[in-house]
Amino acid sequence: MAAVDGLRGKVVVAGVGYSELGKDTGRSEAALTIDAVRAALDDAGLTPADVDGLSPWPSRQGADTFSGPPLSLVQRSLGLDLRYWQAGGEGAAQLSGVINAAQAIACGAADVVVTWRTVIAQPRAKKVAARPTNVEVWHENGFLAPHGVAAMSPKWALLAARFLHETGQGPDDLAAVVLNNRANAQRNPRAVWHGRPLMLDDYHASPMISTPLRIVDCDMPVDASVAIVLARADRSGDLRHPPARIEAACGTPGPQTEPELASAELTHDTSWYNGRLLWTLTDVGPGDVDVAELYDGFSFQTLMWLEGLGFCSQGESGAMVRAGGGVPLCTDGGQLGVGRYHGLEKVAQAARQLWGDAADTQVEGAEVAVAAVGSGSRGGAILLTR
Amino acid sequence: MTTAEPTIAEVIRPPDVWRGPVPADEAWTRPYWEALRRHELSIQRCAGCGAWRHPPVVACPSCGSDDLSFRPASGRGEIYSVTVCHREFGLRFGVPWIAAYVTLDEGVRVATNLVGCRVGDVAIGLPVSVVYQDYDDIGLTLAFFEPTEPAG
Numbered sequence: 374m375a376a377v378d379g380l381r382g383k384v385v386v387a388g389v390g391y392s393e394l395g396k397d398t399g400r401s402e403a404a405l406t407i408d409a410v411r412a413a414l415d416d417a418g419l420t421p422a423d424v425d426g427l428s429p430w431p432s433r434q435g436a437d438t439f440s441g442p443p444l445s446l447v448q449r450s451l452g453l454d455l456r457y458w459q460a461g462g463e464g465a466a467q468l469s470g471v472i473n474a475a476q477a478i479a480c481g482a483a484d485v486v487v488t489w490r491t492v493i494a495q496p497r498a499k500k501v502a503a504r505p506t507n508v509e510v511w512h513e514n515g516f517l518a519p520h521g522v523a524a525m526s527p528k529w530a531l532l533a534a535r536f537l538h539e540t541g542q543g544p545d546d547l548a549a550v551v552l553n554n555r556a557n558a559q560r561n562p563r564a565v566w567h568g569r570p571l572m573l574d575d576y577h578a579s580p581m582i583s584t585p586l587r588i589v590d591c592d593m594p595v596d597a598s599v600a601i602v603l604a605r606a607d608r609s610g611d612l613r614h615p616p617a618r619i620e621a622a623c624g625t626p627g628p629q630t631e632p633e634l635a636s637a638e639l640t641h642d643t644s645w646y647n648g649r650l651l652w653t654l655t656d657v658g659p660g661d662v663d664v665a666e667l668y669d670g671f672s673f674q675t676l677m678w679l680e681g682l683g684f685c686s687q688g689e690s691g692a693m694v695r696a697g698g699g700v701p702l703c704t705d706g707g708q709l710g711v712g713r714y715h716g717l718e719k720v721a722q723a724a725r726q727l728w729g730d731a732a733d734t735q736v737e738g739a740e741v742a743v744a745a746v747g748s749g750s751r752g753g754a755i756l757l758t759r
Numbered sequence: 760m761t762t763a764e765p766t767i768a769e770v771i772r773p774p775d776v777w778r779g780p781v782p783a784d785e786a787w788t789r790p791y792w793e794a795l796r797r798h799e800l801s802i803q804r805c806a807g808c809g810a811w812r813h814p815p816v817v818a819c820p821s822c823g824s825d826d827l828s829f830r831p832a833s834g835r836g837e838i839y840s841v842t843v844c845h846r847e848f849g850l851r852f853g854v855p856w857i858a859a860y861v862t863l864d865e866g867v868r869v870a871t872n873l874v875g876c877r878v879g880d881v882a883i884g885l886p887v888s889v890v891y892q893d894y895d896d897i898g899l900t901l902a903f904f905e906p907t908e909p910a911g
Binding site for chain 1: 897
């Protein structure tokens, strides 16, 4: 019995757009974002005058190099007249911009909302800020950061190690994801690893960063922006694409918003809770899914989402990917193949698949696509249908 | 299975000087850090229902009691997860270093670094005990853990 979902089918992905992508484009986050937003509006068949909402993630706080441009700079540069705006911090992380926008549209707070994620590569960030000594850390982070567990690689490596331990999987299972995504990236000219496939021997020769994660288990930092236009489903007649409807969306943190120490089971993370919640919001099931765009900031996270969403049994994900023949996975090459878009591009690629607009990465006849993003308590899942 | 590189033979020691992140002084965590200065690993416990809690809370989610205090913990536990890090990641540790979650005998999980062992000696499930490292110049003591059976 499906639960009531007030969002169901009321919102469509109307257009997606990408900026150029590179390891050092020399361009500002705002300029990349404007390129992506304009491309997404063109793709939708809309103009800035149609936009009445902005909902990016995350919100820009000061001089950080993580959050993309300030919302205000995008709004002013495009001259947008807004009824609705928000920029997320806490919540369903990379998908919170989409989920908040969809919920706003579904309840009538806006008709056309633009969301984006803009990233810049770390090497440029290091030029502008020398790292301080004895930096003060606050809240729960005070129990994590002094032991290095706030840094992304050690933090996620601890989850990866526990996940592999509990599921009886190992390096070859991680490698399966990396090889799949690198192979898919060869069909995507935008990918940072386009023209550079990876073989299993290359994987095992790759430097260890934080056991069990090798450098190729981690996505490559890039400069890039992706934007998505969401619109009311009942205006789909004047949109360029056929409807890619949001059938269901969820972003529960599970019972603990601080999972690293407080969760009884570290591996019961966003993939576990949203992997189960998603299917209660719809009559569609994992067996109906034609395309799965699953988070791969680190390789093991894709395995966790495959198992969490029920595409296979616990402990079977690596073998399934290695054997091929499972659900088409990270069809654009994922972050491990394309670069560190950080998750929103999963929704964009899912929509392109349903439009039949995915060029050389197209899965023929795709009608149902899932985009699932995040790790730990922060993340979510979105199901799109034609 | 998920640990690595027994070829690195040196025994890992805590940094002599601490340049890594330091906890801000906050009322709800202060007793934990003050206890570490006395070389006590002290964990919050609810007077209402006896539940141990880490990180601390300001009300007990189990019984609703506000009567929470920090009590000495055993300082013993076992490795819940562990990673050998070959990059510094801004921590100002020498490499390699080891990050771990340890489940204390009281049932709560703490983040820590493993010392007094070689990188090939650690694995999930290994019994460990607390060791204290003082950084008097900045008024900080950190709780590291080492294998309960010393490195051979």
